[in-house]
Every structure is written in structure tokens, then in C-alpha cells.
Amino acid sequence: MVRIGVLTGGGDCPGLNAVIRAVVRRGIDDHGHEIVGFKDGWRGPIEGAHEELSVESTRGILPRGGTILGSSRTNPFKRDDGPDAIRATLESLSLDGLIAIGGDGSLRIACGLAEKGIPIIGVPKTIDNDLAATVASFGFDTAVTTATDAIDKLHSTAESHERVMVVELMGRYCGWIALSAGIAGSADVILLPEIPYRIEKVCEKIMAREASGRHFSMVVCAEGAMPVGGEMTLLEKPEPGREARLGGVADKVARAIEKRTGKETRSLVLGHLQRGGMPTAFDRMLSLRFGAAAVRLAEEGRWGTMVAYDPPDMAAVPLAEAVASLKTVPVDCDTVRTARELGISFGD
């Protein structure tokens, strides 16, 4: 029997509840383990905010977006007593270890705590699909589906009004969402953080369409997209020690397009819509498998690892390896090549 704590940290995403459900079902049913849920990411174990989870208390959560445990970007290493407080909470609740469901930031914290001897297993969560150690993370498929649906809808209004639409999708350093939704939604231009753009090239594509009788265009850009020699567009100056909030690149690109081409251009930021709602069937499957695999690793005492999807199986990778590098879009990968072959411009 093991007694495990579980928390969800960082930005939320569809599928978190499905992981929690799998941890509880795989843990409690037939196996006799005990599962404790911590509130609001790392704040929970720091402050001891918790509740015992049961099959009953987690009934019906599989399709629900968000997280029943709450989430936050609390960083225990920003507090002098953070790691010690977590250790003390685990001891006082007689926990064998923690399952931390989080993205890049939360897993870095998990890695730092594991290095201090705190028993942790990570589960990769990120709509950005930017964790290199796993082929996929849950939330991404749902975000791409939501974004593709939005691009489809924007297409019809762009065509009716003969406008250019510029839609900004999430993706700070990695443009996977923009790349995937852009291709699936048949964008004309895709701007990624990995491929700096030239506005002249973007306009060239739009005007070439114009010349061929296509009087509307769809530009999809990741929030972290930047021009050659330029920088990311920030919504506001970052607070000390916090990640800068990005936003506004679509508006900037739209204004430049309108000025250069004379074509009426509108912009839209899809924002947190991409992180909300029900997970797709793919994300539900992945989440459930991640949750079950995490409990298996806990039973085996394989603390300090992260569950990774290594199709068709699940694998365990050391947390340090899991956070060592971000999975950016390789500029010469087959997906980018295919997009180019389909006539999509990257503005380069």
C-alpha cells in the first residue's frame, strides 16, 4: 500500500481531471492505496491545504475541463522555507510521495525538490506540447482542435468581407499549436517563434492570393512569433521573477499588413479559450494512461521520474532529463516541409 499526494500546477489545461481520476481509480480500487489531493499547485503542500480523495469525490470529472484541485504558479523555491515545508507536510500526512501534474515550470520545481530528496513523480501537462521527453502531453490536442475550429469560423467571415484575418494562438517559445492548427485550418501564413518573419514576405503571400482572385487571407501566429532581428511582443513589462506576459503580436502584424497592402485586416487573440473546455478523446486517453502509469511508478518506488508517452507504451524518464530542453519546432521537420509544399508561407 502507498499513500500518495497529487497536485496540479501551472497553467491549467483540458485533461487534468482525467489524470486525477485515473490516479484515484488506479490507486484506490483493488490496490488499496490512499490518495490525497493538494490544493492550488505547490501552494497545497507548502501550506498543508489538502483533502482525501475517493472514487466517490472524483466521480464524473473525466470530461470536465480545468482541475478540481485548483492550480497556481506558486514556486516553493521563491520562499525560504518552501522545500522544508513540503517535506514537513508529506511527513505529517504520512505520504510516501507526490504525483505532480505540471508543465515545464512545475516539473522544474519537481526536479529541484527531487534533488533535495523529496519523492516525486511528474506527469507532463502542457497545451504547448513543448516537453522534449514525451512524444505528446495532454491538452495539446484539445487546444489544437479549439484553435482549428476558430480558424474555420474566421475563414467564412474573412471570405464574406474580403478581409485578412490574423489570429494569435498560444505558444510562447514553441509554435506547435500555431503550426498544427494553421495547417489543419488551412491558413495562408503561419508565424512561429522558431521562424522569424519578414512582414514584406507575409504581404507578398497575401498579394499573390489577391492577384489569383482570392480576396481574403488567413494568418495564424503564435504569441511568441517575432520579426527577423526583432523581439517578442509583450502585453506588459514583466514583474521581477515572473514570466513576461505575451500578447499583441497579431494586432501588430494586422496593422502592418493593412498599411502595406491596403487590405482591410482584423486581428483576434484566442487566448485562454484554448485552455478551457472538455478534453478531446485523444487527450482523455492520454491523461488516463498517464495517471495510471504514475501510480504504477509510485508502487515501484521510481521517484524522481516523469511519465513519458513513448508510443505504444508509457516510459519513465528522470525528471532532470525531462526538463533539460524544450521541444521547439525543428524548422526543417516534415510538418513544416509539408506546410510549405501545401503553399503555406512562414513569412521567411
Ligand code: F6P
Ligand atoms: O504554458 C501554457 C500557457 O498557456 C502558454 O502557452 C501561455 O503563454 C501561458 O500559459 C499563459 O499563462 P497565464 O494563464 O498565466 O496567462
